[in-house]
Every structure is written in structure tokens, then in C-alpha cells.
Amino acid sequence: MSTAITQPFEPEQIPQFQAGHYSVQFATNEAQIAKAQALRYRVFYQENQGKPTDEMVRLGREIDEWDDVAYHIVVTDQNANDAVVGTLRLVSNYCLLPSQTFYTEKAFKLNKLRGKYDRILELSRYCIDPAGRSGVILMLIWKYAMKFIIDNHYQLMLGCASFHGTDISKHREILTYLYQNNLAPDEHMPEPIVPNAVAINNFHNHPAPWDHAKKAVPTLLRGYLKLGAKISDTAIIDPQFNTVFVCIYVDANDMLRDSHTLVPR
DSSP states (O other), X not given: OOOOOOOSSOOOOOOOXXXXXXXXXXXXXXXXXXXXXXXXXXXXXXXXXOOOOHHHHHHTSOOOGGGGGOEEEEEEEGGGTTEXXXXXXXXXXXXXXXXXXXXXXXXXXXXXXXXXOSSEEXXXXXXXXXXXXXXXXXXXXXXXXXXXXXXXXXXXXXXEEEEESXXXXXXXXXXXXXXXXXXXXXXXOOEEOSSSEEEGGGTOOSOOOHHHHGGGOOHHHHHHHHTTOEEOSEEEEETTTTEEEEEEEEEHHHHHHTGGGSSOO
16 A cells, blocks of 8 residues: 555645654655554554554554545654554544545544535644653644644544543443533534444433543643544444544634643643
8 A cells, every 4th residue: 555645635734743853744755654554553453452454554554535635644763763653543534545534534424514614624643652652742743633723724624533442331421521612613523433333322321520530531632622622422332443433523613712721631
């Protein structure tokens, strides 16, 4: 599978950021993309016990059709021969190939959002090496992504918010909290198109205080919630990645109204 960078649209250039021995930038060659894919493989399949394809096992990399059209944010560690220790993939609707949809649209129909927004950016495949999860790497990825979104005037950011494990009952509290506090309005609701979807309303049955629910919130999702994120009213059980996930989106206007929250805490 080729990993050539073939986007037809030239974004505003974002300078490299640094914090100590870490630096963040877009991958500039196939070797850096391959390192990001190898990190994804280790985290999603070896650590989180997903189910890779035979090709992924052979290559030792997590790959799919969107890698060829994506911008790959990579954090490298100068103390480890510039190893890629964090990554986040950005896919612009301007860069999708003819008839190609977003990765999120494998599970959700997004016509209502596509009808409102012209400049859309999907965020996916976020992961950090287990040895670097103290916060610096996430901060670099988040700041870089937010600068790209703001400088290129994207109106909507979207993706999937995932929770480890396919037993949806174990995610009842956080899904209940999100349903009660961050539900998308009907006119913009992502609609599930896969059979392994569960309506959150069918199993949420009690108020979920944030003090309890936040224990199950991945750090990156906390950042989205601070920016006014909205979620789908259904969750998808995903055995490939050993997760349960919801569709999540953020209107950039909501984000910019409270710009001091651009760095998650």
C-alpha cells in the first residue's frame, strides 16, 4: 500500500513546535508515516487487543485507505533517534478522493452535518507511546491540530470517541453523562448505518455526575468536551479495535468563542 502524500489542496503551513526533546510537525515523508502506522499498530492491536488484518500483522503497521490522503501529525523524540512517539491523523473533505467518504462515515451517515458545513476536518488514529503519556506529547499534538484548524478556517472537526472494551454495559456511566450533557441536536444528529449500533437511550437510566463519569473519559476527549463537543445518540460496538465508540463533532465557532480552552487540562 502506498503512503504517498497526494493532497490536491495546499494548507497554510504550520511551523514545527518543540517542548524539551519532543517536536511536533506533519510527517514529511513515507518513512515518518510508516513509523506512525507502526505506533498505531502497537497501541491499537498489541496493547488494546484489537483484531488486525493479515496484512497489518505482516507489516507490523496499522493501515487503511485514508492514510494516502491524510495529514499525519507526528511527535518525535530526539532522545530516541527521532522515534515517533505520538500521532494524530487529519483528513480534510477537500482531500477525499472522488466517491471517498470519511472514515467516520463507515458507521454514521453525516448528511446533516455535511449540509451545514463546507470545510470539515476529521481527526482520527490518535495514539501515544505508553512511555510518553504524562501530558507533554498530547499537548503538542493538540496545539498543532488546533493551529491547523484555525489557520485553515475549518468550520467543523469530527471523529469517533472510543472507549476500550466491547462490553457496552461497562461504559454505561460515561455514555449516560455524554447523552445527558453533550447530545447533538436532531437537525445535526449523526445517524448509524451499521447493525452493531446501540441506542444510548435504551440503557441510560440514571443521572451520571461528572465526578464519576470523568474517570472513564480519555484525555483527548476531555479536550473536545471543553470545546463544546456534541455526540451521537447511538454507540457502535467495534470488535476490530476492541472498543465502543460514538460519533463526536465540534463546531469551530463554538471552539473559538472560548479559545482559552485550546489546550486540554
